[in-house]
Amino acid sequence: MGDSESTECTVGFEPIGLKVKVPTGTTLLEAAHRAGIYLSSICGGDGYCGKCKVIVNEGQFHSRPSPLLTTEESRENTVLACQTKVLSDMTVTVPNFHSLETSRVLMDIDAHIFSRLTGKTRETLFEYSPLVQKLCVVMSPPTVVDHTADHERLYAAIRKQVDVPIMQTGFRVLQKLSKVLREDNYKAAVTIGQRGGTAEVIEVEPGRRCKTNYAVAVDVGTTTVVAHLIDLTTGKTIDTEATYNSQMNFGEDYIRRIIYAEQTNSFDQLQDRLVHDVNDLIMTMAVRQRIDLQDITAATCAGNTAMIHFLLNLDPTRIRREPYVASAAFVPPIRAAEAGIQINKRGLLYCLPAVAAYIGSDIVAGVLTTGIYTKEKLSIFVDIGTNGEIVLGNKDWLICASSSAGPAFEGSGIKCGMRAGSGAIESLNIINGVEIQFKTIGGSHPIGICGSGLLDTLSELFVNAIIDRTGRLKAADDPRLTEGKDGLQFQLVEPQNGHHEIAITQADINNLIRSKAGVFAAIRILMNSTQTKLDDIDTIYIAGGFGNFLNVQRAVTIGMLLDVPPARLQFVGNTSIAGAKTSLCSQKALETAERIAESMTYFDLMGNPDYMDEFIKAKFLPHTDLSLFPSAIELRPQA
Amino acid sequence: MGDSESTECTVGFEPIGLKVKVPTGTTLLEAAHRAGIYLSSICGGDGYCGKCKVIVNEGQFHSRPSPLLTTEESRENTVLACQTKVLSDMTVTVPNFHSLETSRVLMDIDAHIFSRLTGKTRETLFEYSPLVQKLCVVMSPPTVVDHTADHERLYAAIRKQVDVPIMQTGFRVLQKLSKVLREDNYKAAVTIGQRGGTAEVIEVEPGRRCKTNYAVAVDVGTTTVVAHLIDLTTGKTIDTEATYNSQMNFGEDYIRRIIYAEQTNSFDQLQDRLVHDVNDLIMTMAVRQRIDLQDITAATCAGNTAMIHFLLNLDPTRIRREPYVASAAFVPPIRAAEAGIQINKRGLLYCLPAVAAYIGSDIVAGVLTTGIYTKEKLSIFVDIGTNGEIVLGNKDWLICASSSAGPAFEGSGIKCGMRAGSGAIESLNIINGVEIQFKTIGGSHPIGICGSGLLDTLSELFVNAIIDRTGRLKAADDPRLTEGKDGLQFQLVEPQNGHHEIAITQADINNLIRSKAGVFAAIRILMNSTQTKLDDIDTIYIAGGFGNFLNVQRAVTIGMLLDVPPARLQFVGNTSIAGAKTSLCSQKALETAERIAESMTYFDLMGNPDYMDEFIKAKFLPHTDLSLFPSAIELRPQA
Numbered sequence A, B: 001m002g003d004s005e006s007t008e009c010t011v012g013f014e015p016i017g018l019k020v021k022v023p024t025g026t027t028l029l030e031a032a033h034r035a036g037i038y039l040s041s042i043c044g045g046d047g048y049c050g051k052c053k054v055i056v057n058e059g060q061f062h063s064r065p066s067p068l069l070t071t072e073e074s075r076e077n078t079v080l081a082c083q084t085k086v087l088s089d090m091t092v093t094v095p096n097f098h099s100l101e102t103s104r105v106l107m108d109i110d111a112h113i114f115s116r117l118t119g120k121t122r123e124t125l126f127e128y129s130p131l132v133q134k135l136c137v138v139m140s141p142p143t144v145v146d147h148t149a150d151h152e153r154l155y156a157a158i159r160k161q162v163d164v165p166i167m168q169t170g171f172r173v174l175q176k177l178s179k180v181l182r183e184d185n186y187k188a189a190v191t192i193g194q195r196g197g198t199a200e201v202i203e204v205e206p207g208r209r210c211k212t213n214y215a216v217a218v219d220v221g222t223t224t225v226v227a228h229l230i231d232l233t234t235g236k237t238i239d240t241e242a243t244y245n246s247q248m249n250f251g252e253d254y255i256r257r258i259i260y261a262e263q264t265n266s267f268d269q270l271q272d273r274l275v276h277d278v279n280d281l282i283m284t285m286a287v288r289q290r291i292d293l294q295d296i297t298a299a300t301c302a303g304n305t306a307m308i309h310f311l312l313n314l315d316p317t318r319i320r321r322e323p324y325v326a327s328a329a330f331v332p333p334i335r336a337a338e339a340g341i342q343i344n345k346r347g348l349l350y351c352l353p354a355v356a357a358y359i360g361s362d363i364v365a366g367v368l369t370t371g372i373y374t375k376e377k378l379s380i381f382v383d384i385g386t387n388g389e390i391v392l393g394n395k396d397w398l399i400c401a402s403s404s405a406g407p408a409f410e411g412s413g414i415k416c417g418m419r420a421g422s423g424a425i426e427s428l429n430i431i432n433g434v435e436i437q438f439k440t441i442g443g444s445h446p447i448g449i450c451g452s453g454l455l456d457t458l459s460e461l462f463v464n465a466i467i468d469r470t471g472r473l474k475a476a477d478d479p480r481l482t483e484g485k486d487g488l489q490f491q492l493v494e495p496q497n498g499h500h501e502i503a504i505t506q507a508d509i510n511n512l513i514r515s516k517a518g519v520f521a522a523i524r525i526l527m528n529s530t531q532t533k534l535d536d537i538d539t540i541y542i543a544g545g546f547g548n549f550l551n552v553q554r555a556v557t558i559g560m561l562l563d564v565p566p567a568r569l570q571f572v573g574n575t576s577i578a579g580a581k582t583s584l585c586s587q588k589a590l591e592t593a594e595r596i597a598e599s600m601t602y603f604d605l606m607g608n609p610d611y612m613d614e615f616i617k618a619k620f621l622p623h624t625d626l627s628l629f630p631s632a633i634e635l636r637p638q639a
Helices: A028-035 A071-075 A104-124 A150-161 A171-183 A246-250 A254-264 A267-288 A305-312 A361-370 A451-463 A506-529 A552-557 A575-584 A587-599 A609-618 A630-635 B028-035 B071-075 B104-124 B150-161 B171-183 B246-250 B254-264 B267-289 B305-312 B361-370 B451-463 B506-529 B552-557 B575-584 B587-599 B609-618 B630-635
Strands: A008-014 A018-023 A053-058 A061-063 A078-080 A084-086 A090-093 A132-138 A167-169 A187-195 A198-206 A214-220 A224-231 A236-244 A296-303 A348-351 A378-384 A388-393 A398-403 A424-431 A435-440 A481-484 A487-493 A502-505 A537-544 A569-573 A600-602 B008-014 B018-023 B053-058 B061-063 B078-080 B084-086 B090-093 B132-138 B167-169 B187-195 B198-206 B214-220 B224-231 B236-244 B296-303 B348-351 B378-384 B388-393 B398-403 B424-431 B435-440 B481-484 B487-493 B502-505 B537-544 B569-573 B600-602
Touching: A008 A028, A018 A028, A028 A084, A028 A246, A061 A078, A132 A150, A132 A296, A150 A167, A150 A171, A150 A187, A150 A198, A167 A171, A171 A198, A171 B305, A187 A296, A214 A267, A214 A305, A214 A575, A224 A267, A224 A575, A236 A246, A236 A267, A246 A254, A246 A267, A254 A267, A254 A305, A267 A296, A267 A305, A296 A305, A296 A361, A296 A575, A305 A348, A305 B171, A361 A378, A361 A388, A361 A537, A361 A569, A361 A575, A361 A587, A378 A506, A378 A575, A388 A506, A398 A506, A424 A451, A424 A487, A435 A487, A451 A506, A451 A552, A487 A506, A502 A506, A506 A609, A537 A575, A552 A569, A552 A630, A569 A575, A575 A587, A587 A600, B008 B028, B018 B028, B028 B084, B028 B246, B061 B078, B132 B150, B132 B296, B150 B167, B150 B171, B150 B187, B150 B198, B167 B171, B171 B198, B187 B296, B214 B267, B214 B305, B214 B575, B224 B267, B224 B575, B236 B246, B236 B267, B246 B254, B246 B267, B254 B267, B254 B305, B267 B296, B267 B305, B296 B305, B296 B361, B296 B575, B305 B348, B361 B378, B361 B388, B361 B537, B361 B569, B361 B575, B361 B587, B378 B506, B378 B575, B388 B506, B398 B506, B424 B451, B424 B487, B435 B487, B451 B502, B451 B506, B451 B552, B487 B506, B502 B506, B506 B609, B537 B575, B552 B569, B552 B630, B569 B575, B575 B587, B587 B600
Parallel strands: A008 A090, A167 A198, A214 A296, A296 A348, A378 A537, A398 A600, A537 A569, B008 B090, B167 B198, B214 B296, B296 B348, B378 B537, B398 B600, B537 B569
Antiparallel strands: A008 A018, A053 A078, A053 A090, A061 A084, A132 A187, A187 A198, A214 A224, A224 A236, A378 A388, A388 A398, A424 A435, A481 A487, A487 A502, B008 B018, B053 B078, B053 B090, B061 B084, B132 B187, B187 B198, B214 B224, B224 B236, B378 B388, B388 B398, B424 B435, B481 B487, B487 B502
16 A cells, blocks of 8 residues: 555544544554654654553554564454554554653652752852843933933943843843833843853843743653752752653664754754743643743753754754764753743753763763762762763762663663653562562552662572572572563563563563663763772762662662662762753853863773773673672672 | 824825825825825924925815914925824825935045045054954864863964954854864854953854954934944945934934923834945945845944934933933943944944034044044034034043034035935125136036035125125115015025025024034133133034035135134044944044043033123124134124
8 A cells, every 4th residue: 555645544542532533544653643642752753762652442554564562462452553454443452551651750859859969059059040030120211401312221220230241131021111211210121141151131021020930940851851940049849850852763872863853854853842842831830820931031951962863953963973973962041932942932941061962961961960070089970871871080080981782771662661650660679589579669560660660670589599600590480480472481470460470571671671770881981081089989879760769789789780889879860950950040050061071081991902801791680790899799698 | 173083094105206195194304204205394394394395286175373474485385394294195296305315426535535634544543453353263183182061262362363352152053162163173254342341253154154253333413323334354335325313204303202202201202213224335235245134233323312212122212301411421332233234243333422412422532533632732623413512631631511603514404405415505695796617516406505515605695795794684775685474684696597595594594603613612611610712722623413524714715614724624424433433443442432431511601600602703794803813804894
């Protein structure tokens, strides 16, 4: 059947009840996109991740055969949405493992950690001086002996309050200035934004509006977009919101998304999705807090380099090609409206600076927030996301690398993996090698395992000798060890009341070990290259969206992090949003972020011959060299 | 007949042949506006200037009686267009004294004087460093050991060539940067504009376009708008163009236009007109020179404060109300497109700074161009336009004032007055008190008298004792002295071959004397207030659109300017456009203009009790105090 036929078919999605009209020949994945329905898809529609399964209830279709579908699935009309073309009106069922739930829990802990961090930050590091501030300016009205023009009168009054050597005024502001100043007899509320060395008057209102000024800080993650709404008159976070990055339909990792955008020339579409997500968050908070969008005058964003490129529709294609170059690491402040962000029409958008194509502003935000750039002693900062980025350094130097750890600890590429949302196993213990205890986010029946749960699982399987030091499931007589359709697996939760079983497969374990090995090898390489010894390390900070609770010690047990005393391990949650807020609240902080980004040395692991050696050694649990992990050895009976 | 009837009438204008449909009840002046026809109108439609005369050929109308129309005119169906309502389809004849001819002659001399001045300026005062410059930037392409992002790579390369501490990049430029840089393998043409202390990358193109960069300098006059097209790679003026300010239909002076705009809330319309004029000039030159508008990357404007407000649609209403305050004297650089100026979409518009509501950037441009702010000795700068602005000072101080001289020397309010266009008497001599010799612009039969001709006429009438020291036409037996329909008048040119006579009336003479007295009184007040003596004055510069040739000495004879030796009098033509170009070609010049504007002291003549005294004394020819004008006394036989 040709793609070129122009007849349209209606596709209904159950149980959601959404319908969409698409041309005959459209794939079900594309149809779902158009209907605004999220289907998991790691490979971006290439048919090899097997994530985008849906069940066809009715209608004609053409589906390419796939080894990722079992015979039973095929018999039940389960298909890969990306490999299935619509040939008639259809209805399909979207299994609930696709369902997108906004993980409020993750948000809450972020907000909590964040407020703690910024409380500290504000007291000790940066004084409060937001990037955009509103001043109450009182001028003497003109007289016959003082006929200074309104514009210069305003400047003079502003300069009495703040030190702004170079000033600019937006044109539309200038046009209405004369009228606005007279409305409250030369008492005015003036919104001034810092714009790369100059201060721009972005809004002038009558004096009575002096107390209304808000901003948003945004963490633009590959998986999750998080936003905080901040009252700029106090610097307090008054609301938080998060959503999944709806670019996910185009690939779970950003390299896939870049490829997709290139192949289909859909950069605009990818930007639209992301901007729409950010606008949704802002709108949701604004409505909840009864705030006019016009009163939100600034936004700061942190994220990996690719996400910032997508957000601004900068060309990201060179990020994935040697020699891996960004369009811009330092994005100048722009008018948020230019990027489609719906706040005050003249409000400013600040993107935190990045270091390189694979060390984004999220990592700079982490360094800023943890303060490792201020310390005498060395620290390590590890951010576990789609990649694992590592920073080592102190007040004198900073070196960083990006391990291609993969998104296993975000639940991607793991049979029962999921994000830290409701129903996710977030912690797990195996008692006496037998009884499995776990806790789910929200306390409901488990539907999958999130990052912290996966870390626990790997650690507990290892400590309880269910897997050996290479991660291989041992051929014991444990009935939970079975050959499933995805190969050898260990059942963690039995199927029950219509719920599927929760299991971890040999492939999952190998995947998780590759991730942890990538991170540890990167740490080793950075230490070796700087001749840093374990005892030189004061604190290891670990950031990422693991979930509510991360048992950091278990990251040591599996050999992901260095074996330092527990007091020197610190889980810091989402430091990307924290850095975005810190920068928003302090011009000095943003300047510091710029200095951090400038001074960080990027270490290219792929170009380093020792990286593979270190990676191979780290693919053991905890490591080939057991002397590196005395605490892990204590926990585990000798195999 | 009610205005509210919604039927439409067609009004045809002869001999132009244009037709327009208007609602019944519309005035002929408004109908002419809509048809795009210029009718002279000093009063802006109030019916008291009597300039907007047209002849009704056919059709019904209602016209208010006016003392400004003779019985003969009324019989011939001559009406005041502003006082005449259309009641049916009509045809009217527009007398040719309304006809708008672009005064190329004036342009040519401007261009000439200008090129002379800037030649001097460039050699002696400012080095060539235009506000917007195009650099040819060659970068090393990224490698595995140098993966600096494109944006920072570009900045680094720019900074090797020019000293720009603070840089900004336009968002749209950033979006295409990656692609453009690769087009010529990291050789690029970068357009950088100075923007109030920062340098903005406003355009990036492939390297082969390094040599294409243009700009326009504009003098936004109340009467005439003049533009020069400049090749920014050389700094040379390659074309000039001028047009009448088409706001003239709304009043010949800017106070009238402000009143009109306020009464009819038509600020947008007035801006449109002016912006349209500027765009017309730019387009005409661009087409003639085969230049793409996108390659014009900057525009500078000078003009009186009101004109700059109209151009940018800043609120001008406070300019005419005590205490006479502008919205902005220092307008920050903006994107030209924001004001509707059609050059490169990201091109910049710079307005030269003004001093006050009645001392605009045209006067600052004059000070800049004449260089009086650099001199040890004192100079006077006089600009004769709609008002007469005077500046006195040297390198240490500058004081300025605006005399409400009125537009008499622009030909307004003078029976046979006209602008310096083809057919205007530009110089006039009376030989032996009898024979009148004159020269017209273009050499054709005279149709009126322009500024320089009026100055000559007044001077020659005085020197030949045809008028007395109060300006009164003497009741001699000269047949040229008659009682015309406009009162007592002196015929300069007889009617001939269907051409009207050219005469000067007693009212005209009084008008011209009031103008010259206003200027001289202002000079005296500024001198008195600074205790400046005649001998302290080194040079008097006189600027304005007088015409091709100004016999400056005659401005002394009538007592408009101080009686200094001829060598110390200098006619400098249109210094407004000259200053606009000088600023365009040198960042230092624009900064200097800003320092000039900041340092000039505005002297309010209206608030000075001595001004009226000085004015009354100066209403004599040349003055009550003859000892001030020894050279004038020599010329004239004692009365």
